[in-house]
Amino acid sequence: MATLICPEEHSPVTDAEAIRKACKGWGTDEKALISILGHRNASQRKIIRKTYEEMYNEDLMKRLESELSGHFEKAVYRWMLDPQERDAVILHVAIKEKSILDYTSIIELSCIYSPHDFLSVKCTYQARYKRSLEEDLAQHCSGELRKLLLSVVGTYRYAGDEIDVKLAKSEADVIYNAIKSKEFNHEEIVRIITTRSKTQLRATLNRYKDDYASSLTKYLRDDGEKTANAFLGALRTIIRCITYDPQAYYEKVIRRALMKSGTDEVSVTRVIVSRAENDxxxxxxxxxxxxxxxxxxxxxxHTSGDYMNFLLTLLGNQK
Amino acid sequence: MATLICPEEHSPVTDAEAIRKACKGWGTDEKALISILGHRNASQRKIIRKTYEEMYNEDLMKRLESELSGHFEKAVYRWMLDPQERDAVILHVAIKEKSILDYTSIIELSCIYSPHDFLSVKCTYQARYKRSLEEDLAQHCSGELRKLLLSVVGTYRYAGDEIDVKLAKSEADVIYNAIKSKEFNHEEIVRIITTRSKTQLRATLNRYKDDYASSLTKYLRDDGEKTANAFLGALRTIIRCITYDPQAYYEKVIRRALMKSGTDEVSVTRVIVSRAENDxxxxxxxxxxxxxxxxxxxxxxHTSGDYMNFLLTLLGNQK
Structure with a gap:
């Protein structure tokens, strides 16, 4: 169930002209831009980019980047990209543009998408950046976190629905024994969580809950450590992405992003822009x-100005 | 340049009848089987399997398994499979049917094939065994070897031809420093060898040779350790598969397999059966x-009997 409201027909030429007008001269008419781009679907936006470039011999994306700024610019930029290009950009930013690797979006895409769809994103990443996701990722993290993330983005999980009940029992026990002795980074936990099929893993985690009367994520915290532990955080995120319904997972991401003392605009933008045409x-x-x-x-x-107006438009507000 | 000699036309019905006759009654007429199956290409063999099953309501593969034995049976069985099915079987046997994981064929396929072709083999593996290659592999090895192999089969390497000269220099230095202090399993070595594009990695290894006047594989040996070290062996195999021409690599595999005091029939079969229709x-x-x-x-x-005759037939001997 999408929230995007867009006309069935539109004139790419008229749209390109209106965008050009909104960008011309001193200042930018952000409202005009939102009223057009916030009401066009992916294929319409694609045609607008092409038409604009043909008419004005100028890359619309670059123009928008130079006209807009802040979170509004980032949101519009991501919105204007093809979905797979957008995912590639999100991954690239998560790996390279921050001092600390943002593992959340990497795990989200690799665990929520089907193996086939995630591979398409990896191929788009290669075409865009002339490197593999794996090499960039491996270069920007290390130790246990690297091992975990490389395995999670590398494994082409089996997508069948078979459940091996015995295996679920034995691997639930393996996890329990590792957790009991606080060996959170035990290599068997990493192996099970990153390589088993989603269906099998869900069966294992259900079995864990039944046998040990608790969900695994609750125990994946190191009480002694006050600072955030990236490895444990990543492990919890993987489990959430695999066990939750995708929409419930995204709801949680947005809820947390808006609950923070400073709003986490990166997560808000990612979810709203990526899901507006989906669910x-x-x-x-x-x-x-x-x-x-x-x-x-x-x-x-929690947000304001053009950024807020743009998000509200994508959320289906007609104004 | 293939060695297989086969007729442009053949009658699947006549072939199926002849095979049935060769299998009937006491004993098996191995020569007849070789004279037919050793002279049919992949698509011809596929039609024969289908025709045989339709005519006799019997799976030809199972019949051949029950009629033949030893290395001859294994060679004929692999030969009769579709190329991708054959690769999947080779991987499965390498992981599961031996007491010690046979990493060679796993590395061969993942490093010599293109990422796309290797992915097709992984998908065939899943369809056949209802599990992913990654989960079976991870379950049957551990520690450093697991980390190395999971990364090598998981990474969808970038296949472009760009070379970053500075990166080649800096990563050659990284490798050298790790080797110097005998940290062969240094995580940076694993990262570089398993995630960089083949072109980039070749540039790095060439740079290593130039700067340190030696090839890397020579130093990937732990002199203190007499027993074979699987991790180092696997690392050397990866480097060979990526730096050698494939045919030169296969030549080396066969040479070593025939040089051993007991011939290594598994490797001989793999190379001859897999390459007879290729190079x-x-x-x-x-x-x-x-x-x-x-x-x-x-x-x-170094070989004998029907097994020898079959291999010689695939090698292009007309007898």
Missing amino acids: LGVIKELYYKRNSVSLDHAISK | LGVIKELYYKRNSVSLDHAISK
Whole structure:
């Protein structure tokens, strides 16, 4: 259930002219840009980019980058990309543009997408950056986290629905014994979590809950350590991405991003821009159920200006 | 340059009848089987399997398994499979049917094939065994070897031809420093060898040779350790598969397999059966150049019986 509202027909030429006009001269008419681009689907946006380039001999993406700024610019830029290009950019930024690797979006894409779809993103990444996701990732992290992430992005998980009940039992025990002795980075935990099929892994984690009366993620915390432990955080994220329904997972991401003292705009942008044409409607419903506040309301409370207006437009507000 | 000699046209029905006759009653007419199956290409063999099953309501593969034995049976079985199925079987046997994991064929396929072709083999593996290659592999090895092999089969290497000269220099230095202090399993060595594009890695290894006047593989040996070290052996195999021409690599595999005091039939079968329809002619030429003995002669010296006759047939002997 998408939230994006867009006309069935549009004139790419008229759109390109209006965008050109909004960008011309001193200042930029952000409202005009939002009223056009915030109401066009992926294939319409693609045609607009092409038409704009043909008409004005100028790359629309570069123009938008130079006209806009801050979180608004980042949101519009991601929105204008093809979905696979957008995912490639998200991965690249997560790996290379921060002092600390942002493992969340890497895990999200590799664990929520099907192996086939994630491979397509990896191929787009290669075409865009002339390197593999794996080599960039491996270069920008180390130790246990590298081992975990390389295995999770590398494994082409089996996508069948078979469940091996005995295996679920024995691997639930393996995990329990490692956790009991606080060996969170035990290589058997990494092996099971990163290589088993999603169906099998869910069976194992259910079995864990049944036998040990607790969900695994609760215990993947090192009480002694006050600082955030990236390895454990990544492990919890993988488990969430695999066990939750995708929409429930995205709801949680947005909820946490808006709960933070400083709003986490990177996560808000990622979820809203990526899901507006997919299942943002369901995510909105789940958000309301869980928080008793509409997502629109929360967004308008925690963001502002053109950025807020753009997000609200993608969330299906007609204004 | 293939070595297989096969007719442009053949009658699948006549072939199926002849095979049935060769299998019937007491004893098996191995010569008849070789004279047919040893002269049919992949698509012809596929039609024969299908025709045989339709005519006799019996799986030809199972029949051949029950009629034949030893290395001859294994060679014929692999030969009768589709190329991708054959690779999947080779991987499965390498992981599961031996007490010690046979990393050679796993590395061969993942490093010599293109990422795309290797992925196809992984998908065939999943369809056949209802598990991913990665989970079976991870379950059957551990420690440093697991980390190395999971990364090598998981990384979808970038296949572009760009070379980053500075990176080649800096990573050659990284490798040298690790080797100098005998940290062969240094995680930076594993990262570089398993994630860089083949072109980039070749540049790095060339740079290593230039700067340190020695090839890396020579130093990937732990002099103190008499027993074979699987991790170092695997690392050397990866480097060979990536830096050698494939045919030169296969020549070396066959040479070593025939040099051993007990012939290594598994390797001999793998190379001859897999390459007979591809480049076995080139491998034969390289073998002769390097050993001053023809490969046919070496095969007839080190193998015998039906197994020998079958291999010689695939090598292009008309008898």
